[in-house]
Amino acid sequence: MNLSEAQIVIEGLIFASERPLSVQELAEIVELDPSAVESIVERIREYYAPGALLIRNVGGRYQVVTKPELSPWIEKLGRPVVHAPLTVASTETLAIIAYQEPVTRAEIETIRGVRSDSAINSLLDRELICEVGRKAGPGRPILYGVTEKFYAHFGLTSSDELPLTGISEWK
Amino acid sequence: MNLSEAQIVIEGLIFASERPLSVQELAEIVELDPSAVESIVERIREYYAPGALLIRNVGGRYQVVTKPELSPWIEKLGRPVVHAPLTVASTETLAIIAYQEPVTRAEIETIRGVRSDSAINSLLDRELICEVGRKAGPGRPILYGVTEKFYAHFGLTSSDELPLTGISEWK
Amino acid sequence: MGYVIELEVYQGPFDLLLDLIAQNEVDIWDIPIASITQQYLDYLYSLQEKDLAITGEFLVMAATLIRIKSRLLLPQETAEDEDDEELEDPRTQLVEQLLRYKFFKEAAVFLDQRYQEASKCFTRGQRAASFDLKPVFTAPMGDLTLLELGELYHQLRAELEKEEPVHRITSQISLQERLALVRLQLVGQPRATFSDLIRDHSPREIIVTFLAILELVHMGEIALIQRKALGEIHIEPLELEVEVRA
Numbered sequence: 001m002n003l004s005e006a007q008i009v010i011e012g013l014i015f016a017s018e019r020p021l022s023v024q025e026l027a028e029i030v031e032l033d034p035s036a037v038e039s040i041v042e043r044i045r046e047y048y049a050p051g052a053l054l055i056r057n058v059g060g061r062y063q064v065v066t067k068p069e070l071s072p073w074i075e076k077l078g079r080p081v082v083h084a085p086l087t088v089a090s091t092e093t094l095a096i097i098a099y100q101e102p103v104t105r106a107e108i109e110t111i112r113g114v115r116s117d118s119a120i121n122s123l124l125d126r127e128l129i130c131e132v133g134r135k136a137g138p139g140r141p142i143l144y145g146v147t148e149k150f151y152a153h154f155g156l157t158s159s160d161e162l163p164l165t166g167i168s169e170w171k
Numbered sequence: 172m173n174l175s176e177a178q179i180v181i182e183g184l185i186f187a188s189e190r191p192l193s194v195q196e197l198a199e200i201v202e203l204d205p206s207a208v209e210s211i212v213e214r215i216r217e218y219y220a221p222g223a224l225l226i227r228n229v230g231g232r233y234q235v236v237t238k239p240e241l242s243p244w245i246e247k248l249g250r251p252v253v254h255a256p257l258t259v260a261s262t263e264t265l266a267i268i269a270y271q272e273p274v275t276r277a278e279i280e281t282i283r284g285v286r287s288d289s290a291i292n293s294l295l296d297r298e299l300i301c302e303v304g305r306k307a308g309p310g311r312p313i314l315y316g317v318t319e320k321f322y323a324h325f326g327l328t329s330s331d332e333l334p335l336t337g338i339s340e341w342k
Numbered sequence: 343m344g345y346v347i348e349l350e351v352y353q354g355p356f357d358l359l360l361d362l363i364a365q366n367e368v369d370i371w372d373i374p375i376a377s378i379t380q381q382y383l384d385y386l387y388s389l390q391e392k393d394l395a396i397t398g399e400f401l402v403m404a405a406t407l408i409r410i411k412s413r414l415l416l417p418q419e420t421a422e423d424e425d426d427e428e429l430e431d432p433r434t435q436l437v438e439q440l441l442r443y444k445f446f447k448e449a450a451v452f453l454d455q456r457y458q459e460a461s462k463c464f465t466r467g468q469r470a471a472s473f474d475l476k477p478v479f480t481a482p483m484g485d486l487t488l489l490e491l492g493e494l495y496h497q498l499r500a501e502l503e504k505e506e507p508v509h510r511i512t513s514q515i516s517l518q519e520r521l522a523l524v525r526l527q528l529v530g531q532p533r534a535t536f537s538d539l540i541r542d543h544s545p546r547e548i549i550v551t552f553l554a555i556l557e558l559v560h561m562g563e564i565a566l567i568q569r570k571a572l573g574e575i576h577i578e579p580l581e582l583e584v585e586v587r588a
Contacts, residue, residue, distance in 0.1 A: 012223035012238065015223060015235075017248050029247045051218060052181075053186060068459060071463075073184060091454050099449065113356040183464070267495060
């Protein structure tokens, strides 16, 4: 398969996939090096530039979405709001989990200074966080981490994209 | 809005819509003549020509799909394929929805005389039916209709092509 | 003091304290603990006045603030007698907690912005069920034909009509009668059309006629021919010799 063919196949795969696809997954299907896949994705980005679509990298996985400036038009389709707004409590809890994962409920509550059960449950329901294991020690408390969906919902490429300002003040 | 802007908006709308969009719907959203919309869709077709996507006309409505020659690759994404035949209950429910759409669950159950939740769910899973809106009135019940997949299966372009539709006095 | 605190909703005691520090425009590393404690307590009293519930965390923090305040008031020499950790500014631990919370509070604002930005990008609206244009679908409908689907629908409708309690004593058309009638109409005719057979029929009669026709098809007495979609349905009587021989 030459590069132009691979570009069409990769474009089709990213479009048709029900979930964002990683470079590795794409590389396996088209039987090319991950680096070749990455440069092909860049070519698709350029190819999409004049149109309505863009390739978004969420949590290291690619996804086709519409350009943000089209949202006023697309909202006219009356697509149900899939992501109801998060409460401040949930967003704070999520921020702690995103930076500190894996983290227990007690650790979250120490940082926030308040009980956070309902925020955690709401994030679990939305599948933005998940249980990633148990901490050794008394009670073996559940450890939480963020999910792939978290990256997709927040349009983040990786946890490296979380802002670092001020982190040295307390870490 | 000039034609190039309209082209991008229409491309985005067709991509993001949860159901195929008719020329009329598109024309209303972008506030252009249906004939202008049609020529814009042709322009999008040309724009898509070198890539993986194409605009398909299903029952007079547009949708974006991947080109058929890509299906061997896309199948590698491991989409689940269900071969189980439809149950009698599902087939009856499908027949009612095909002829009576849009129709509520309660209306289906009146005709069949039995609860039809699981039949409806099974048809939704198979993507033969979908939610097409809400009925005005108490409870605003969900209205179901058949999908483009249903039409594609039978090679139909619209519900007018269903056989025996002459007997429509009940509607 | 005359200091009015708006009854804002705070996420917790840290949130409230950070807001008080910001409103007082004081250095977080040098919190005027007496006045901040007073404002903190004033806020709690105002909640109480409005009959709003004060959660335990707010009360625990109130106790902490009062303890820090009293410790700061103690003479230095008394403090030196205490454990090493007490030598530290009693505010330090609180400030560290506040800064840590403040960091995540800001991160939450960042996340909220990203959430809103990302929600402007729409993913493909439909599931990619239809990338294959070839009409070779064994699943998901098995070998169900369109005609079967149509017949099924009309049978269901017909059953529904039959089930309706009939209060009127208008002509009750039985399937058997209608069968006989259709046979009669076809006698000596090379063919008839469906619209001929249902001319002047009520919807209910149409159903029964339709069922009678289906029944006759089933029994092999007639054939139905429709040349094009939506076109007229022609009914042709079949030779029954084949049936007899079999």
